[in-house]
Amino acid sequence: MIIPRPLAKGDSIGVTAPSFGVTDPTDIARFANARRRLEDRGYRVVETPDVYSCFDDEGRSAPAEQRVEELQSLMSDGGTSYIVSAKGGDYQFEMLPLMDWDLVERNPKWVQGYSDNTTLLFKITAEHDIATVYGGNFGDYGMEPWHRSVSECLEVIEGTRRSQASFPYHEGGFSDRVTGLEGLNEEVPTVWGGEGSFTGRLIGGCMDVLEWFHAKGTADPSPFVESYSDEGIVWYMETYDMDDSRVVRMLEGMASDGWFDGVTGFVFGRPLFYSGRDYAETVRETLDQFDVPVITDADVGHKAPRMTFVNGAVARFDVSGGKASLNYL
Structure with a gap:
């Protein structure tokens, strides 16, 4: 890398x-x-x-x-x-x-x-x-x-x-600006879902794009997976606008096609626009086959603040009691 x-x-x-x-x-x-x-x-x-x-x-x-x-x-x-x-x-x-x-x-x-x-x-x-x-x-x-x-x-x-520590509050969605210099509207307490400590090379992004990559065959993660699966891979994802059926189809398809080989943990950010049954329950049930931590409501994606996720870097996550730390090794 x-x-x-x-x-x-x-x-x-x-x-x-x-x-x-x-x-x-x-x-x-x-x-x-x-x-x-x-x-x-x-x-x-x-x-x-x-x-x-x-x-x-x-x-x-x-x-x-x-x-x-x-x-x-x-x-x-x-x-x-x-x-x-x-x-x-x-x-x-x-x-x-x-x-x-x-x-x-x-x-x-x-x-x-x-x-x-x-x-x-x-x-x-x-x-x-x-x-x-x-x-x-x-x-x-x-x-x-x-x-x-x-x-x-x-x-x-x-x-x-x-290293970074999780943030105590986050935005509930988009907010209008008057001057353009406004800070974050941190109105919702942040509670990371799930527990666990895991390490691997980070890869991921917005699920709306990853879904297109997978469905159309326009991206090939196999070089990354083959190079780093032995040391572990952490997948992180977040969605702008998807429903439960799209999320399930995407994750099942990626799993079937080997995208998640070598995974040591999943980290899901807060969805911005989402409809269907409970988001955390949906991703956990879909990925249960991997028997690794599945973390939800993480500080990544459209609902700021955002941690800095470095694709390709070796990262350790420690998640407990609704809080988290991220350390680059």
Whole structure:
């Protein structure tokens, strides 16, 4: 596994929009504050043109060819060591057949995002053996003041942090912004479901994307599974908008096709939009065959705050009494 070098003072942080762009005034203000905060910390922020554009009524920031070109310009820039997605969205899959994967392998660097950004992150780690970060998008750096999850994420990228503790509260869903600089609306007590201690290499992301990868055969995790199943693999997942039947079909299909060979534990984030029978009960019953811990309501995904999940890194989870710790080994 290739672990990109830590972010160092004087490096550039690249921001690009492989899915949706940013056009709302509150988001633009939030991004301006994010740039200021990161520049005050000693970094240069480089934004590609698609960050502040909207190509069509569907929300695409730009045509796929442009999105690929702008992402790869940051990949090939020697001064940029950390690339953060502007937003999530729905159309990142259009980039995949146009990507120069040899360029990605020649220029390993931190790439971060969540939701639709699973499309690129999962491919980079599972198929090209480069660690990536499932964490906040760039706008998180624009909140004032920074939540602990935001500062800790940057510390992971800087190489100064190797552990995190779960957060006491989380957001119940999306909330409107007035100034753009609002922090998290932590209104719901956080209680991780399940118990256990387990270690393995992290891999996963948004289930809405993983479902498409599996159903269409557009991602191949077998190189990752074959390389690391002997030392153990921890799968983490969270969903934006799925129901119980889709979740069961996806997990059963992945299990049947060997995606979960070597698994030592499952970690499920809080679903944003979900319908059907109890979510925790559904995933636990479906994955009972593996006889490993199945953790739910974890700090990963759409209901912030988010822990920093590093795809490809060896991680240890200790979950007990509704709280958890994450340690990178």
